[in-house]
Amino acid sequence: MNIRKTLSALAMGTLLGLGALHQALAAEPIKIGSFLAVTGPASFLGDPELKTLQMYVDEINGKGGVDGRQIELVHYDTGGSPKKAVNFVKRLIQKDKVDVIVGGSTSGSTLAVMPLVAKARIPFISLAGSVKIVVPPQKWTFKMPHTDAMAAAKIFGDMKKRGITKVALISGSGGFGKSGRAQSLKLAPQYGIEIVADESYGKKDTDMTAQLAKIRDSGAQAILNFGFGTGPAIVTKNVRQLGIDLPLYQSHGVASKKFIELAGDAAEGVRLPAAALLVADQLPDSDPQKPVLLAYKNKFEAKYGPVSTFGGHAYDGLFIALEAIDRANSTDKEKVRDEIEKTKGFIGTGGIYNMSPQDHLGLDLSAFKMLEIRNGDWTIVE
Amino acid sequence: MKRLTGFWAFTLLLVLLPIVFPDNYYVTVVGGTALMNAILAVGLNLLMGYAGQISLGHAAFFGIGAYASAILTTRYGWNPWPAMSAGLALTGVLAFLVARPILRLKGHYLAMATLGLGIIVHIILVQTEGLTGGPDGLSDIPGLAIFGWAVDSDLRWYIVMAVTLLLVLWLALNIIASRSGRALRALHGSEIAAEMMGIDTTATKTGVFVIAALSASLAGSLFAxxxxxxxxxxxxxxxxxxxxxxxxxxxMASTFGAIFGAVVLTFLPELLVVFEDYEVMIFGAILMLMMIFLPQGLFVSGQQLLRRLLARRATGTAKEGSHGAA
Incomplete structure (x- = not known):
């Protein structure tokens, strides 16, 4: 028994020793840590994110890496659980000793690990939506996706142009809908818009005519729907069924072809803000984002099928991190963090990022395009 | 003191682990989580394993404890300790109130009622945004401090979880060995027979339900x-x-079995990450195989196996002896 133990200890020791030797010989790789919801209810976020990270890490390594150093991607699947995210981030920090973390598909798992990354003093680029992640900005956390506040602002801006002042709000009861509703209520007065109705529906509701009937009688000039999944498609259909002839705005939560499929003809004329990735082909050639978007889109679609904006966030996060490491000429965490904060004019899939100590997102409203659905396809209406 | 031999052995193990492997990710981080899960499992095991009452809503009490602590400390500036006590009191009262109507039900109906309880609490946590922060949750919950000793590292949290688990474990082992413990087992065997023996089954069930809920609430506060x-x-x-x-x-019905289950279920996903895409599949397969080949549970079946092996070794001279069940 004892001999066996000693032997296995020896074997372990030798292995560890060999590992250390190997590392000392080759230039040490840059370690990018990631924790994503690859399985579970939020897998529609984590799956394209992971595929994107793997695809580009392979490509960069094939070209010789960054500063002659290879990139090593360490990733864990959280299944969307913030509890697992916390443990995996500890693992990334303590055990894998990664240089920077790019990940956190859901707002819950991002918010859960923010105290940890602050304590460990490690740069963290989040791929989650909530505005709470960057407002107020925290030293070590950055984020890529647009916030719902920006979507609301973009929509209200468009409404203002059309002279709409009275809006009926209807939102889903999930995290996305709730957050969008709160931001809409907060921002509306700034655009001189009055919210004359504030209705909501459940995740699994199949009919919203009751809420929409109330909205019809509220004297609103337009309807705004913040929601995710099938809800917005049902709202869109119900609006047409009730013969309500008001402009209908949806959020970026429905910015996928799936929505047009689900809502069918009723989707005609619906307006929504969306990232430019969705309409990459339609952008004018003068648009600086166009080549980046097309390159990412073609590469992803050649390998995995239809592109989503979520994978795009992972692309942006990975390259902002790598460019910061390149500029810092090291993986010193403090320096890399400072360089990420100095990111200026980075052309990503989400928009053109200009970070600052006060702004750890770095996007403005131009990152969103206002789209209208015409003939079953997106049309830019700006 | 033979009854508590297992308890002392376990205590020794918990003390030795961080001394032998300080700063080891698996001991302090995963170990700490496993200990927290064990607190929950030991409480739930009293209800499920001993009293034979299923609960599919135990996370609700865990959540009430966590949110009571979080809301009172962040929104009202309470000290964590009174907040934790308030969480325990709230959970106790709530568990007591729902126990009577719910525990009248049996089998599938009880399962459904407890399932409903869990879902209701979850919906309340999501919907009462003003209080709970809704789906975005609550952040900046302060840490714990024990007489100026700040619980601020993984090792210190391991110690806090370990001490709490030992307290809950000690309580559970004593309950099991007492009159109420025997009453619980009688209840599990046959409720009618237990009542014939003069056991107040409603009071006994309510009591154990409240105890299970309280241990969950305690774990929830610590978690927050x-x-x-x-x-x-x-x-x-x-x-x-x-x-x-x-x-x-x-x-079931083995307190150390519950701890063992908590430890295995916490560690397995951590160890399986090396399989990447197949992780979840392998995890499922392992659970299935375990239940097929070790239907009485990992710990209990393992114990029996070990005892049989030892007995076989001993039967070189003596015959296979008689062993009481654990």
Missing amino acids: HQQSFISPDSFSFFFSIELVTMVVLGG
Whole structure:
């Protein structure tokens, strides 16, 4: 028994020793840590994110890496659980000793690990939506996706142009809908818009005519729907069924072809803000984002099928991190963090990022395009 | 003191682990989580393993404890200790109130009622945004301090979890060995027979339900202070199922079995990450195989196996002796 133990200890020791030797010989790789919801209810976020990270890490390594150093991607699947995210981030920090973390598909798992990354003093680029992640900005956390506040602002801006002042709000009861509703209520007065109705529906509701009937009688000039999944498609259909002839705005939560499929003809004329990735082909050639978007889109679609904006966030996060490491000429965490904060004019899939100590997102409203659905396809209406 | 031999051996193990492996990720981080799950499993095992009452909503009490601590400390500036006590009091009262109507039900109906309880609490946590922060959760929950000793590292949290688990374990072992413990087992065997023997089955069931809820609430408070951020996702139906799996996997009606189940279920996903895409599949397969070949649970079946092996070795001279069940 004892001999066996000693032997296995020896074997372990030798292995560890060999590992250390190997590392000392080759230039040490840059370690990018990631924790994503690859399985579970939020897998529609984590799956394209992971595929994107793997695809580009392979490509960069094939070209010789960054500063002659290879990139090593360490990733864990959280299944969307913030509890697992916390443990995996500890693992990334303590055990894998990664240089920077790019990940956190859901707002819950991002918010859960923010105290940890602050304590460990490690740069963290989040791929989650909530505005709470960057407002107020925290030293070590950055984020890529647009916030719902920006979507609301973009929509209200468009409404203002059309002279709409009275809006009926209807939102889903999930995290996305709730957050969008709160931001809409907060921002509306700034655009001189009055919210004359504030209705909501459940995740699994199949009919919203009751809420929409109330909205019809509220004297609103337009309807705004913040929601995710099938809800917005049902709202869109119900609006047409009730013969309500008001402009209908949806959020970026429905910015996928799936929505047009689900809502069918009723989707005609619906307006929504969306990232430019969705309409990459339609952008004018003068648009600086166009080549980046097309390159990412073609590469992803050649390998995995239809592109989503979520994978795009992972692309942006990975390259902002790598460019910061390149500029810092090291993986010193403090320096890399400072360089990420100095990111200026980075052309990503989400928009053109200009970070600052006060702004750890770095996007403005131009990152969103206002789209209208015409003939079953997106049309830019700006 | 033979009754508590296992308890002391376990205590020794918990003390030795961090001394032998200080700063080891698996001991302090995963180990700490496993100990927290064990607190929950030991409480739930009293209800499920001993009293034979199923609960598919145990995460609710875990969540109430966590949110009571989080809300009172962040929104009202309470000290964590009175906040934790308030959480325990709230959980106790709530558990007491729902226990009577719910525990009248049996079998599938009880399962459904407890499932409903878990879902209701989850919905309340999501919907009462003003109080709970809704789906975005609550952040900046302060850490714990014990007489100026700040619980601010993984090792210190391991110690806090270990001490709490030992307290709950000690309590559970004593309950089991007492008159109420025998009453619980009688109840499990046959409720009618237990009543014939003069056991107040309603009071006994209510009591054990409240105790299980209180231990969950305690674990929840600790969880909130450890994570410093909580959101409703951590208290969903899936976590309730995970807890039931821990109890069943370790071996029903064995307190150490529940701890063992909690430890295995916490460590398995951590160890399986090397399989990447196949992780979840292998995890499922392992659980299935365990239940097929070790239907009484990992710990109980393992114990029997070990005893049989030892007995065989001893039968070189003596015959296979008689062994009482654990």
